[in-house]
Amino acid sequence: MMPNISNMFPIATDALAWAVVIHLVVDWPLQNEWMACNKTNLRHPAAYAHSGLHALGLMLVFPWYLALGVGVTHLLIDTRRPVTWWIGTIKQMPRSAPFYRDVEIWMDQIFHGLMLVVAVILIPLLLS
Numbered sequence: 001m002m003p004n005i006s007n008m009f010p011i012a013t014d015a016l017a018w019a020v021v022i023h024l025v026v027d028w029p030l031q032n033e034w035m036a037c038n039k040t041n042l043r044h045p046a047a048y049a050h051s052g053l054h055a056l057g058l059m060l061v062f063p064w065y066l067a068l069g070v071g072v073t074h075l076l077i078d079t080r081r082p083v084t085w086w087i088g089t090i091k092q093m094p095r096s097a098p099f100y101r102d103v104e105i106w107m108d109q110i111f112h113g114l115m116l117v118v119a120v121i122l123i124p125l126l127l128s
Contacts, residue, residue, distance in 0.1 A: 012120050015061050019070075019116045022057040026050075027112070039078045051075035058119075066119050066126065073115045083107045 031039075031050060038046035055071025062070065077083065083104055087093050093100060 012123065015123060016116060016120045018061045019058060019120065020113065022061065023054065023112055023116060026053045026057050027109075040080050042075070042079060047075055047078065050078065062119055062123065063126065066122060070115055070119050074112060077108060077111045077115070080104070080108075082111060086111075 030053060035046045035050040038044040039050045041047060051071045051074045054074045055067050058067035058070050061067070086107055087100070087103060088095075091103070093103060097103075
């Protein structure tokens with residue numbers, strides 16, 4: 001039997017709010033230059049350190065396996081491959097566009113935010 005998600009709404013809203021706060025804190029003030037410069041390379045430990053911090057922080061909100069899953073998606077999004085594909089294919093924006101870097105940063109944040117929304121939606125489904 002599927003859980004009644006409407007009864008979960010206040011809990012889901014709180015979980016999403018805290019997940020976004022954790023994401024922003026880890027992605028901006030806690031991300032050092034070493035992580036920022038090297039997180040796009042899956043062969044570099046900075047990529048795993050950065051996404052690992054996300055997973056650890058999200059364990060305050062989500063079950064460990066869901067936090068780990070979001071950490072993995074964070075790792076993959078930060079390779080920039082999904083973001084550059086979306087910008088080039090869907091938005092059809094060339095890298096030479098004047099605001100390409102700004103769009104890239106915001107698309108990255110949108111992708112991460114969508115993963116947090118998916119995680120919140122999965123909570124009642126996984127806990128039932």
